[in-house]
Amino acid sequence: MRPERLLLTCLLLTGCSDKLPNAVDLGPGANPGVTPEWDGGVAKSQKGNLRFKGPERLSLDLAQALELPSASVCNELGQYPCQNVHGVALGGVDPYEHSVYETPTATGATTPIAVERTVLSACNARITLDVKTPASAVVFKDVTLTADGRLADAASPAVATAVTSLVRRAWLRDPTQAERDTLVRLSADVQATGTATPGVAWMQAACLAVFSSAEAVFY
Amino acid sequence: MPLTPPSPSRWLLPGLLLLGFATPAVAMPTGPGAFCAEYPTAPACQGTQPACTYCHVAPPQRNGYGAALEPHLAPGKPRPLSEADFAAALPAALRAIATADTDGDGAPNQFEVEQGSLPGDATSVPPSGVCGGGENPQFKVCQYDVRFVYRRMLSDFCGRSPTYVQVATFLELGIEEKQRAFIDQELDRCLQSDFWRGKHGQLWKVAHPKIRPVGSIKSGEDAGVIPLADYYDDYALFAWSQTDDHDARDVLTARFFVKRSGTNPTTYTSANSVSSQFVEASRRAGNMTSAWTLTSFVMFTALPRNAASQMYRAYLGLDIAKQEGLHSIPNEPRDYDAKGVQAPQCAACHATLDPLSYPYRNYNGLGGLPNRYIPNRLELLFPNEVATLKNTPEQGVILGQPVNNLTEWAQVASNSDAFAISTVTDYWKLLVGHAPLPEENEEFVRTWQAFRTTHAYRVQKMLHDLIRTEAYGAP
Numbered sequence: 001m002r003p004e005r006l007l008l009t010c011l012l013l014t015g016c017s018d019k020l021p022n023a024v025d026l027g028p029g030a031n032p033g034v035t036p037e038w039d040g041g042v043a044k045s046q047k048g049n050l051r052f053k054g055p056e057r058l059s060l061d062l063a064q065a066l067e068l069p070s071a072s073v074c075n076e077l078g079q080y081p082c083q084n085v086h087g088v089a090l091g092g093v094d095p096y097e098h099s100v101y102e103t104p105t106a107t108g109a110t111t112p113i114a115v116e117r118t119v120l121s122a123c124n125a126r127i128t129l130d131v132k133t134p135a136s137a138v139v140f141k142d143v144t145l146t147a148d149g150r151l152a153d154a155a156s157p158a159v160a161t162a163v164t165s166l167v168r169r170a171w172l173r174d175p176t177q178a179e180r181d182t183l184v185r186l187s188a189d190v191q192a193t194g195t196a197t198p199g200v201a202w203m204q205a206a207c208l209a210v211f212s213s214a215e216a217v218f219y
Numbered sequence: 220m221p222l223t224p225p226s227p228s229r230w231l232l233p234g235l236l237l238l239g240f241a242t243p244a245v246a247m248p249t250g251p252g253a254f255c256a257e258y259p260t261a262p263a264c265q266g267t268q269p270a271c272t273y274c275h276v277a278p279p280q281r282n283g284y285g286a287a288l289e290p291h292l293a294p295g296k297p298r299p300l301s302e303a304d305f306a307a308a309l310p311a312a313l314r315a316i317a318t319a320d321t322d323g324d325g326a327p328n329q330f331e332v333e334q335g336s337l338p339g340d341a342t343s344v345p346p347s348g349v350c351g352g353g354e355n356p357q358f359k360v361c362q363y364d365v366r367f368v369y370r371r372m373l374s375d376f377c378g379r380s381p382t383y384v385q386v387a388t389f390l391e392l393g394i395e396e397k398q399r400a401f402i403d404q405e406l407d408r409c410l411q412s413d414f415w416r417g418k419h420g421q422l423w424k425v426a427h428p429k430i431r432p433v434g435s436i437k438s439g440e441d442a443g444v445i446p447l448a449d450y451y452d453d454y455a456l457f458a459w460s461q462t463d464d465h466d467a468r469d470v471l472t473a474r475f476f477v478k479r480s481g482t483n484p485t486t487y488t489s490a491n492s493v494s495s496q497f498v499e500a501s502r503r504a505g506n507m508t509s510a511w512t513l514t515s516f517v518m519f520t521a522l523p524r525n526a527a528s529q530m531y532r533a534y535l536g537l538d539i540a541k542q543e544g545l546h547s548i549p550n551e552p553r554d555y556d557a558k559g560v561q562a563p564q565c566a567a568c569h570a571t572l573d574p575l576s577y578p579y580r581n582y583n584g585l586g587g588l589p590n591r592y593i594p595n596r597l598e599l600l601f602p603n604e605v606a607t608l609k610n611t612p613e614q615g616v617i618l619g620q621p622v623n624n625l626t627e628w629a630q631v632a633s634n635s636d637a638f639a640i641s642t643v644t645d646y647w648k649l650l651v652g653h654a655p656l657p658e659e660n661e662e663f664v665r666t667w668q669a670f671r672t673t674h675a676y677r678v679q680k681m682l683h684d685l686i687r688t689e690a691y692g693a694p
Binding site: 042043044045046047049051053056057060061064065093095096097099101102103105168169172173219 | 353354355356357358360361370371374378379380381382383386414424427428431432433434435437441651652653693694
């Protein structure tokens with residue numbers, strides 16, 4: 001996990017009230033949440049005992065959160081499930097073929113790569129469905145793209161609602177205003193890279209940022 | 220990206236320590252008892268005894284605590300000390316260094332002993348008991364947090380986080396009593412899930428280090444290239460013993476077999492015979508006598524020390540290779556198979572290991588009639604081995620208690636504190652993420668003791684206790 005991502009997530013971790021509103025996607029103005037200070041500004045855990053989800057939970061959570069069939073979350077070469085191919089890298093076991101009987105006590109150097117690979121694949125699957133069949137879109141509902149692939153209006157309620165939806169699906173809470181603004185501003189950064197399809201690229205970046213955050217991959 | 224802090228809790232793994240300090244391979248089996256007599260309330264003495272690492276880096280090398288202790292052990296007496304001299308001198312030596320801080324971590328030795336941290340390990344410190352101030356709107360960081368438990372429990376047992384809507388609905392229950400009841404209800408639901416009990420599920424994960432499967436020699440379903448034995452039978456019995464209202468001790472004592480069938484839910488049913496198992500009912504001892512155990516751990520061996528030590532490690536948490544669980548038996552090892560185990564550097568462990576292994580003498584692995592109990596096996600199948608081999612008795616000793624055969628071995632093992640501690644430790648590691656820490660010891664002891672008594676070895680009931688601990692539920 002890159003330090004900046006961890007820091008961002010630590011900030012994001014601290015922002016929400018226990019009292020949740022009704023379970024519908026919010027518009028841009030609702031529930032601004034708590035804007036954390038640089039260190040979170042909140043009481044800290046004495047244990048710090050977060051646990052990594054590992055291959056099975058990561059895949060199952062992505063499937064549930066992005067409303068994908070489990071088999072569609074991530075496959076290498078289109079046919080080998082990532083949770084098997086990258087099972088040990090993702091903190092799993094491989095008892096029958098390679099005598100890896102216990103999960104490692106720490107994640108390896110390739111774990112973040114395998115996590116991002118899995119998350120990005122799941123995000124792409126969801127985004128493809130949402131963009132190609134907007135009538136049945138799940139996350140990026142009503143997010144309009146221009147003919148040249150840009151977000152028609154990054155400040156639109158639909159974009160804010162999509163961001164809220166992503167956060168709720170990954171973190172099981174509402175985003176703070178700062179979190180939501182950061183993810184919306186990401187669209188400008190993505191567009192500035194000159195990518196050919198900045199709208200879809202923003203969806204990918206936002207989805208990856210949220211679902212590969214510490215708050216999403218640890219529990 | 221570390222997942223867990225380095226565990227300073229080796230003392231919690233049951234084992235005996237070589238508090239013998241003088242020469243290599245001189246075990247002092249009286250040491251742990253004397254230590255616990257001096258510190259009867261120490262967490263390291265609650266149903267277990269300190270491991271070697273309490274005083275040693277690796278015997279005979281001492282850690283700071285062992286090194287500080289040694290000069291106070293009967294000063295002036297010639298080394299090595301006899302066991303009697305050692306035991307007599309230990310209490311005074313322990314008192315002599317009680318107020319010192321031998322590992323330099325700021326906590327005096329006696330305080331560390333009483334609090335459950337290691338006095339010879341600077342990274343192991345007593346729990347601070349300090350809870351940071353301030354507020355945290357997301358987590359109750361200093362106490363049991365039902366919202367956190369709900370999320371974690373569903374992930375642990377069902378394999379999926381709750382959805383946002385489920386969390387909101389849970390919080391709308393309002394009263395914590397209702398929320399706890401709901402968590403219990405959901406736990407029961409998840410315990411039926413394939414993620415928990417199905418093929419390759421979490422229970423199978425707990426069983427992997429015990430069964431140690433090898434795919435290339437598996438027979439039956441998912442057979443390998445050289446099919447020798449089917450370890451799915453072992454997984455099935457293990458899963459049976461950990462689910463529903465079954466007795467966890469069945470994994471060692473069952474005279475029946477278990478068949479797995481279906482998915483979502485996966486069911487396990489007992490059977491008096493299955494085509495892949497060959498030991499007759501009167502000689503069966505659960506997974507200790509399964510075809511896989513005999514194939515994989517007995518193999519071609521006359522005296523199956525490997526099988527005995529693996530069962531000891533897997534089901535009692537006592538790893539002789541780490542000098543845990545040593546109960547030296549007088550006049551052992553006898554070295555019936557002439558392997559030279561009476562050499563001092565071997566005898567320290569083999570005085571425990573060999574009597575532990577004798578009850579396996581008639582259980583055959585590979586060769587001859589495989590995976591069966593064969594009376595006079597050593598005489599029949601090893602005629603060209605050393606003549607004393609046939610003198611190997613079937614009677615043995617486990618945890619210092621004589622037994623006539625392997626089924627009695629299994630009974631003693633499964634009724635021991637070590638079995639209950641090992642079983643609960645397996646789940647502690649799976650669900651809390653590490654072996655019990657010093658600050659978790661009180662809850663840990665309470666959990667395994669209730670598992671033995673109140674819950675009559677029912678794992679599912681124990682799991683309800685475990686998720687109610689602060690170790691599990693305080694973020």
